[in-house]
Amino acid sequence: xxxxxxxxxxxxxxxxxxxxxxxxxxxxxxxxxxxxxxxxxxxxxxxxxxxxxxxxxxxxxxxxxxxxxxxxxxxxxxxxxxxxxxxxxxxxxxxxxxxxxxxxxxxxxxxxxxxxxxxxxxxxxxxxxxxxxxxxxxxxxxxxxxxxxxxxxxxxxxxxxxxxxxxxxxxxxxxxxxxxxxxxxxxxxxxxxxxxxxxxxxxxxxxxxxxxxxxxxxxxxxxxxxxxxxxxxxxxxxxxxxxxxxxxxxxxxxxxxxxxxxxxxxxxxxxxxxxxxxxxxxxxxxxxxxxxxxxxxxxxxxxxxxxxxxxxxxxxxxxxxxxxxxxxxxxxxxxxxxxxxxxxxxxxxxxxxxxxxxxxxxxxxxxxxxxxxxxxxxxxxxxxxxxxxxxxxxxxxx
Amino acid sequence: xxxxxxxxxxxxxxxxxxxxxxxxxxxxxxxxxxxxxxxxxxxxxxxxxxxxxxxxxxxxxxxxxxxxxxxxxxxxxxxxxxxxxxxxxxxxxxxxxxxxxxxxxxxxxxxxxxxxxxxxxxxxxxxxxxxxxxxxxxxxxxxxxxxxxxxxxxxxxxxxxxxxxxxxxxxxxxxxxxxxxxxxxxxxxxxxxxxxxxxxxxxxxxxxxxxxxxxxxxxxxxxxxxxxxxxxxxxxxxxxxxxxxxxxxxxxxxxxxxxxxxxxxxxxxxxxxxxxxxxxxxxx
Numbered sequence: 230x231x232x233x234x235x236x237x238x239x240x241x242x243x244x245x246x247x248x249x250x251x252x253x254x255x256x257x258x259x260x261x262x263x264x265x266x267x268x269x270x271x272x273x274x275x276x277x278x279x280x281x282x283x284x285x286x287x288x289x290x291x292x293x294x295x296x297x298x299x300x301x302x303x304x305x306x307x308x309x310x311x312x313x314x315x316x317x318x319x320x321x322x323x324x325x326x327x328x329x330x331x332x333x334x335x336x337x338x339x340x341x342x343x344x345x346x347x348x349x350x351x352x353x354x355x356x357x358x359x360x361x362x363x364x365x366x367x368x369x370x371x372x373x374x375x376x377x378x379x380x381x382x383x384x385x386x387x388x389x390x391x392x393x394x395x396x397x398x399x400x401x402x403x404x405x406x407x408x409x410x411x412x413x414x415x416x417x418x419x420x421x422x423x424x425x426x427x428x429x430x431x432x433x434x435x436x437x438x439x440x441x442x443x444x445x446x447x448x449x450x451x452x453x454x455x456x457x458x459x460x461x462x463x464x465x466x467x468x469x470x471x472x473x474x475x476x477x478x479x480x481x482x483x484x485x486x487x488x489x490x491x492x493x494x495x496x497x498x499x500x501x502x503x504x505x506x507x508x509x510x511x512x513x514x515x516x517x518x519x520x521x522x523x524x525x526x527x528x529x530x531x532x533x534x535x536x537x538x539x540x541x542x543x544x545x546x547x548x549x550x551x552x553x554x555x556x557x558x559x560x561x562x563x564x565x566x567x568x569x570x571x572x573x574x575x576x577x578x579x580x581x582x583x584x585x586x587x588x589x590x591x592x593x594x595x596x597x598x599x600x601x602x603x604x605x606x607x608x609x610x611x612x613x614x615x616x617x618x619x620x621x622x623x624x625x626x627x
Numbered sequence: 628x629x630x631x632x633x634x635x636x637x638x639x640x641x642x643x644x645x646x647x648x649x650x651x652x653x654x655x656x657x658x659x660x661x662x663x664x665x666x667x668x669x670x671x672x673x674x675x676x677x678x679x680x681x682x683x684x685x686x687x688x689x690x691x692x693x694x695x696x697x698x699x700x701x702x703x704x705x706x707x708x709x710x711x712x713x714x715x716x717x718x719x720x721x722x723x724x725x726x727x728x729x730x731x732x733x734x735x736x737x738x739x740x741x742x743x744x745x746x747x748x749x750x751x752x753x754x755x756x757x758x759x760x761x762x763x764x765x766x767x768x769x770x771x772x773x774x775x776x777x778x779x780x781x782x783x784x785x786x787x788x789x790x791x792x793x794x795x796x797x798x799x800x801x802x803x804x805x806x807x808x809x810x811x812x813x814x815x816x817x818x819x820x821x822x823x824x825x826x827x828x829x830x831x832x833x834x835x836x837x838x839x840x841x842x843x844x845x846x847x848x849x850x851x852x853x854x855x856x857x858x859x860x861x862x863x864x865x866x867x868x869x870x871x872x873x874x875x876x877x878x879x880x881x882x883x884x885x886x887x888x889x890x891x892x893x894x895x896x897x898x899x900x901x902x903x904x905x906x907x908x909x910x911x
Contacts, residue, residue, distance in 0.1 A: 327641045330683065330726075338645040338683060338724055375877040378639050485886075488908050515881030518874050522684025529684040531641070536880070543882060545872050547709040557910030565884065572887030 236441050238434075240452035243444075245306060245422075245429040249280035250447040251390070252353065258443065260351035260388055263319060265312070270298060272312040274319070277353070284309060291399040291472070291583065294592030304429060307354055307422050310398025311582050315511035316352055316359055320383045321366055325533045327379075327518070332527030345382035353390040355416065357409030358401075358580040360391060362511035364415055368574045369514050388439070391416035395463035399472035400583030402596060406477065408580040410467040418444055421460035432460045473583060475596040476603065481568040483603055488560065492601045497556035499591050504537030506585035506593075507562065512578050515543070538562055563595060640877055643681045643726030646702065651720045654705065654789050658754065659717050660693065663702040663725060672696060673734030674761035675868060675896040679876050680704060681726030682719075686712040689873040689891070691758035692730060696765055702727065705757035705789065731876040733896045735762050735866060740838045746774035748832055750823055750851045752781050752843025756789050758868050758895075759842050767800055777830055778805045781823035781847070785809055785816045806830070823847060824854045834859035841899075842868040849906055852899050862900035869894045869902065886911055 243251070255262050256278065264277040265284055272284050289309045290297045301308050330340035355363075363384075370380040391412035394401075403409030412419045417440030421432040432452055435441040507513040517536035522529040536543060539558050544551035552558050570578030579595070586594045646663040653659055672678075672692050681687045688710070694703025708717035719725070740747045747766060749759050759778075766773045778797065782788045788807065798805040808819040808826045819826060823843070839855050841848045848867045855865055871883035871890040883890035886905050888897075905911055 328639070330645075332683070336722075336724070338726070340642055340645070340726070342639055342642060370879060373878060375640050375879075377879055488911070514879065516874065517880065517882070518687065520684060520686045524684065527683075531681075531687075533641075536874075536882075538881065538884075543872070546870065551871065552910045554910060561884070561911075564886070569884075569887045573889070 237436060237438060239441065240432055240434045240457065241444060241449035242423075242452050242456050243431050243433055243447055243449045245304070245431065246280075247447050247449070248283070248306060248431070251443070252277060252280055254443055254446045255351040255353075255388060255390075258351075258388075259348060261348045262351045262353060263316075264353035265307075265309075267298065271296065272298070272309055274312075274314045274316065274352075274354075280306070283307075283354075288396075289398065291587045292592075293400065293586050293594045294589055296587050303424055305422060305424055307392045307394075307420070308396065310394070310396075310401055311356055311359065311584060313509050313584065313588055315509065315582075315584070316355065316363060317366060317511055317514075319350055319352075320363070320387075321370060321377075321380050321514060321535075322383070323535045325379055327531040327533050329528065329530040331529075342378075345379070349386040349388065350383070351388035351390065354392045355389050355412075356392060356394055356582075357412040358403045358406075358582040359511055360389070360412055360415040361406075361408040361580045362582070365512045365574070365576055365578065365580070366514055368576065369512075372574070388443070389416040389418075391419040393419055393421040393460065393464055394467040395422055397467045397470040397472060398583060398587075400586040400594075401471050401581065402473040402475050402583060403581040404468050404471050405473075405475040405596075406577060406579055406581035411464040416440075421463055423456065423459050423463070425459075430456075432456045473581075473586065473594070473596045475579075475581065475599055477567075477577070480599060481571050484564045484568045484599070487602050487606065488564070490602050490606075492598065492605070493556045493560050495601075496559055496593060496598055497554065499593055500539075500555050500559050501591060502539040502555045502558055503590060504539040505588045505590060507537040507539060508535065509584040509588045510566075511582060511584070512566075512580065513537075517543075538565070563598060566595070567599065640728065641875070643679070643687075643728045645724050645726050648719055648721055648723045648725065649701065651723075655787050657709070657717070658705060658707045658787075658789060659719070660703060660705045661716070661719060661725065662694070663704070663727065664700070665702045665727075666700045670730060671699065672702075672730035672761075674737060674765055675735040675758055676730040676732050677758075677876075677895065678702065678704065678727050678729030678731070679873070680706070680712075680716070681728070682712050682716055683724065683726070685715055687726070687728075687874075688712045688716075689731075689876060691868070691895075693757040693760045694764075695768070696761050697768065705754065705760075707754045728876065731891055733892075733894055735759070735840050735868075735896050736838070736898075737762065737765055739864075740766075740774075741769065741772040743836075744772060744774050746777070746832060746837045748777045748779070748830070748837050748839040748855075750779045750827070750839065750841045750843070752823055752847040753783065753787065754789070755841075755843035755847075755868070756780055759840060760790065760793075762840065763797060767797070767803075770800065770802075774802070774836065776800075776803045777832065778803070779808075779823055779826045779830065780805070781808045781810070781826065781843070783810045785812050785818070804830075822850070824850050827851065827854050827858070832858070832860070834861070834864075837864065839865045840867075840896075841865065845870070845906065852903060862903060863898060865899035866896055867899055867902065868896050
């Protein structure tokens with residue numbers, strides 16, 4: 230039997246042991262290889278040099294406000310969902326010096342930015358929801374007329390090795406958001422882990438010339454139709470296991486038409502405004518800046534850090550904060566994710582990864598909040614009011 | 628610092644240009660106007676746009692441009708000292724250096740007024756006169772393209788009135804009227820006391836031929852808007868300039884979000900029918 234050939238859109242099969250080769254080939258090509266690894270009781274993304282650093286034989290149990298690692302019965306390499314990290318920590322970094330300025334002897338001021346990192350990233354184990362999240366941050370930070378050069382420099386040329394989920398986590402709902410579980414675009418290689426009857430191998434689909442070039446250097450054999458079938462079945466299994474679901478029909482109009490719904494008070498009574506959800510969210514992009522100065526020698530720098538719309542300072546104006554209540558801050562976050570993101574960027578701001586549910590210390594679940602509003606709309610409440618779209622942009626379709 | 632640093636300026640929107648203060652005019656006890664020497668030719672701004680001003684080591688603030696749009700050598704900002712950055716800015720004098728990024732944001736739609744020679748009604752509260760001053764300069768410079776210009780300006784006290792010399796000059800132009808009101812006054816003030824909507828009641832305007840532009844505290848703009856609408860002016864002919872916390876001015880930092888808008892790039896100037904429904908919801 231001939232099987233499939235390598236090339237764009239082609240597929241091969243590699244043994245699980247060949248993952249180590251893949252990592253080494255990428256490193257040899259000059260990439261800084263980042264993948265999932267275990268640290269402090271969680272699966273996080275960090276630089277890896279060998280396959281042994283991957284969370285082999287581990288899974289995660291996730292529920293609202295709860296995350297726990299557990300040994301698996303098998304040696305699955307990617308048998309878990311997503312952890313507290315997302316790839317944004319490498320592309321839209323948490324702390325970044327924007328520039329550094331120095332007073333010159335003539336009193337003038339010169340400012341300079343730091344050089345951008347020299348090496349390109351290779352990300353291993355990017356889930357479909359995460360590919361969507363990266364595409365969303367691309368839209369925010371480099372999709373407009375003004376492009377963030379720091380994000381662009383890190384994002385440019387990333388080698389993406391996607392992993393198609395073969396099981397779903399307890400707080401996953403990518404199927405509702407149309408973002409998974411199978412990776413459709415935005416990767417160079419996509420792995421599907423096939424593990425049964427003593428076989429442990431990966432179907433590797435190539436979506437780019439350099440993807441095909443890299444996998445050619447790893448021991449492989451042609452994929453057969455039964456491998457494709459097994460991969461499709463694994464994706465279908467994951468899709469059927471979603472821990473959560475969110476009815477997105479008309480959700481923009483639903484939320485913007487219920488800005489005074491009593492449920493906002495109810496959730497505000499539980500919400501601690503800690504900002505965890507915004508830190509773990511792979512699409513949240515808000516930042517603030519800090520200014521540091523060393524007045525002795527006239528050096529100053531601006532540092533950009535991730536920020537959260539849950540802080541009181543976030544909307545500070547002289548005279549006080551625009552959103553002084555937790556109710557208004559939770560409402561801002563949720564309506565931005567699911568409603569006004571459409572107006573601004575033409576997509577949802579939520580990819581259904583479930584991180585905000587898992588990492589909320591009090592277990593607030595946005596899917597539950599949306600359905601509470603949907604299922605309990607005051608009969609004589611205010612009429613739906615339609616929020617206008619920004620000039621020059623079409624009405625967001627939901 | 629290495630020479631190449633300036634090559635990055637075109638590529639990095641976060642890097643300020645550093646300009647020297649050519650003249651500092653102390654307007655009131657808490658407000659200063661700084662004229663920055665920009666003889667290396669700044670990008671031209673439109674009335675209503677703003678810059679991010681950076682004070683060395685202290686931070687950055689969004690400040691509207693308040694000078695004449697046809698002066699390409701000078702950038703003028705009027706700043707009220709209310710915070711950790713604007714407070715120390717009050718102390719700057721000739722020769723001091725400020726970082727500048729911009730101009731950013733949307734502009735007052737002067738073409739809507741000049742197109743057909745319509746009348747223009749300006750309503751300003753407090754520091755809100757500063758973002759409207761470039762409009763006044765343009766209307767006076769191109770006087771024949773515009774109809775009547777009415778400037779209604781309210782301040783807390785007579786001592787808080789900005790641009791007092793110019794206010795007197797402006798009202799000398801044909802077809803220009805300037806009316807002032809203060810919240811409270813002691814001593815020599817012989818003018819009106821009250822709020823700006825009181826001033827509006829003293830003015831006649833033709834709703835079919837007038838464009839209104841409002842800038843001031845949000846509560847003042849809401850009341851002014853409602854009074855204008857009550858007087859028959861269509862919401863589509865009313866514009867207002869919004870203020871929110873801003874860190875980046877280009878839509879990346881999220882701070883200035885107001886429902887579907889980023890004030891920094893969709894605003895700060897909005898047509899009232901687009902923004903007004905949002906102002907009606909508290910803490911949006």
